[in-house]
Amino acid sequence: MALSFGKAAYAKVVQRLIERIYHNSALQDSIYEQAVSWFAGQEQRQQQLANAQQQLFLFENRQQQSSKANQAAITRNLRLAEAQQKTLEEEIEENNFLRFQALQQLCRDILSLCQGDTFTETNSYSAKMLGTIQLICPTRGKNIQKENQKARHLYKAILSIRFLDRLVLDGLIDNPFIIDRFQQSKHLHYHDDTEYHPYRDDVHVPVLMAAILQDIGRSHPSCLAILKGPEGTFDEFRELDAQERITYLQANYNATLSYVQEALGTGRYMGRDKEERDRFLQTEIEKRELIIALIKQAARPASELGNILKIPQIYTSMILSTKLVYNYEDLPKAALALEKSAEQAKLDQQAVVAFLRIVGMFPQGYGVPYIPKDSDGHDMERYEYAIVTGLYPPELKKPICRIVTYSLTYQASARGCVISAENNLYFPQARRKLEFIPEERLLEIMRKLVYNFEERMSSPLLPRCWHPDEYFINQKNQNLWNKAAMLQN
Structure with a gap:
C-alpha cells in the first residue's frame, strides 16, 4: 500500500524510511539493528541446532541397538528430540521470514515514493527523495558522519534503481532475468497493489534489497571490533590503515553474504494451485540469486551487474561522506571523480556516462x-x-x-x-x-x-x-x- 502524507510531512516520511534502515533505538527494529542482533546470536543458534541434531542421532542409534524392553522409552525420547529440532528450525524459519517481510515492505514503501507512472514523473519523485535526504542531513557541525552513515543506504538504493533503469534502456544490461521482467511489464500499471508486476516485484525490489544490504556485514562483531576497537572506544569514522581496511572489507563482504543467505527467508505462496506455487517458488529462488549476484559482482565493478551497485556506492560515499574531514563545497567533485575513474579504466566508461547523465555534476539538494x-x-x-x-x-x-x-x-x-x-x-x-x-x-x-x-x-x-x-x-x-x-x- 502506498504511503500517504501531506506536503509538510514529506521530509518526516523520508526520515522515517532512513530510520527503518539504520537507527539506534530502544525498539532495535531497524534493518541494521536486526542484523546486529542476528549476528550476535549466530553462534548460539548454530550450537542449539548442532545439539538438537546430536540428540536426534543419539536416540536413532539407540533405537537400532536397544532391546525390545527399552524400545518404548527410546521411541518417546526420539520423538521428543524430533519435536525439539522441528520447533527450533521452525522458529529460525519464522524469524527469517519476518526479517524478509520487513525488508520487502520497506522496499515497497520506498518505491511508492520514488516511482511514478511515467519516466518524467519517476525522475521527479526520485529527485525529490534524493534532494530531501541531502537537505535533512547536516552539512556543518559535529554529527555529519553519523547522520550521513544512517542516510546513505536509502540514498544509494534510490540511485541504484534509477541507474538500473538507465542501463536497461541503453541496452547495457543483458541479464536474461532482468530483461524478461522488464519486457513483461512494459504495459502494466506500476502501482496496482493487488496485481503482480514482474519488473517491480522481481527486479526493483531485489535491487533495492541488495543496495540496502550491501554493507550489512558491518553489523558483525568482527567488523564492529575493527571500526570501534575491542572496547568500543575508537572513532568508527577514523581512517583505517591499509591492513585494517583489507581485513574489514573482507569480513564485511563475507558477513553480508552470510546474512543474505542465512538470515533472510523468502516470500510465501498463499494459494492452492500447484503449478502456480512451483512458479512462485522458482521466482523466489531467482530473486535471491539476483540479490547475491549483485552483491558479489559489486566487488568486480567491471562486470555488468556489478555496476548497478558499485557506481552508486562510490558516488554516495562522496556525497554523504563519513570521513572525518567533510567539505560541503566539494560535493560536485564526486561526478568528476567518477569520470576520472572511468578514464583510468577502474570503472566501465559507458556505465559512468549513463550514471552522470542522470545525476549531472551537482547533487540533488545542493x-x-x-x-x-x-x-x-x-x-x-x-x-x-x-x-x-x-x-x-x-x-x-x-x-x-x-x-x-x-x-x-x-x-x-x-x-x-x-x-x-x-x-x-x-x-x-x-x-x-x-x-x-x-x-x-x-x-x-x-x-x-x-x-x-x-x-x-x-x-x-x-x-x-x-x-x-x-x-x-x-x-x-x-x-x-x-x-x-x-x-x-
Whole structure:
C-alpha cells in the first residue's frame, strides 16, 4: 500500500524510511539493528541446532541397538528430540521470514515514493527523495558522519534503481532475468497493489534489497571490533590503515553474504494451485540469486551487474561522506571523480556516462549561488540562491534548480531555472564576473542572504555554494518539487 502524507510531512516520511534502515533505538527494529542482533546470536543458534541434531542421532542409534524392553522409552525420547529440532528450525524459519517481510515492505514503501507512472514523473519523485535526504542531513557541525552513515543506504538504493533503469534502456544490461521482467511489464500499471508486476516485484525490489544490504556485514562483531576497537572506544569514522581496511572489507563482504543467505527467508505462496506455487517458488529462488549476484559482482565493478551497485556506492560515499574531514563545497567533485575513474579504466566508461547523465555534476539538494539575468537577458550585478532539484540535467555542468531568493529576499520557491556554468558561482568564470563589485556591496548582499552572523563571518564574499538546510527546515519551504515555470540562465 502506498504511503500517504501531506506536503509538510514529506521530509518526516523520508526520515522515517532512513530510520527503518539504520537507527539506534530502544525498539532495535531497524534493518541494521536486526542484523546486529542476528549476528550476535549466530553462534548460539548454530550450537542449539548442532545439539538438537546430536540428540536426534543419539536416540536413532539407540533405537537400532536397544532391546525390545527399552524400545518404548527410546521411541518417546526420539520423538521428543524430533519435536525439539522441528520447533527450533521452525522458529529460525519464522524469524527469517519476518526479517524478509520487513525488508520487502520497506522496499515497497520506498518505491511508492520514488516511482511514478511515467519516466518524467519517476525522475521527479526520485529527485525529490534524493534532494530531501541531502537537505535533512547536516552539512556543518559535529554529527555529519553519523547522520550521513544512517542516510546513505536509502540514498544509494534510490540511485541504484534509477541507474538500473538507465542501463536497461541503453541496452547495457543483458541479464536474461532482468530483461524478461522488464519486457513483461512494459504495459502494466506500476502501482496496482493487488496485481503482480514482474519488473517491480522481481527486479526493483531485489535491487533495492541488495543496495540496502550491501554493507550489512558491518553489523558483525568482527567488523564492529575493527571500526570501534575491542572496547568500543575508537572513532568508527577514523581512517583505517591499509591492513585494517583489507581485513574489514573482507569480513564485511563475507558477513553480508552470510546474512543474505542465512538470515533472510523468502516470500510465501498463499494459494492452492500447484503449478502456480512451483512458479512462485522458482521466482523466489531467482530473486535471491539476483540479490547475491549483485552483491558479489559489486566487488568486480567491471562486470555488468556489478555496476548497478558499485557506481552508486562510490558516488554516495562522496556525497554523504563519513570521513572525518567533510567539505560541503566539494560535493560536485564526486561526478568528476567518477569520470576520472572511468578514464583510468577502474570503472566501465559507458556505465559512468549513463550514471552522470542522470545525476549531472551537482547533487540533488545542493545550494547553488548564481548570477541572475534581467528581462533583456543581461547579467545582473548581484548573485541569488537556488537549490538543485532535478535529475537528467541538459548538460553535466548545467543543474536544474529551484530559485529560492528574489531580489536578495527569501521566498517560497515558485520558479525553476537551468543554471549555466557561466553564471554559476561554483565556477571561477562566473565569480570573475562579479569581482568588479565593491566590497561594501558584496557585504550588503551577504548580509541579506546569509542566515546567521557566524556563517557570515566565515563565508567568502563570492561563495562557491551555500548551505540550504536552514531554509529547508521551515516546512513552507519544503515544496521545492512542484511544477514551476523554467527559466534559462
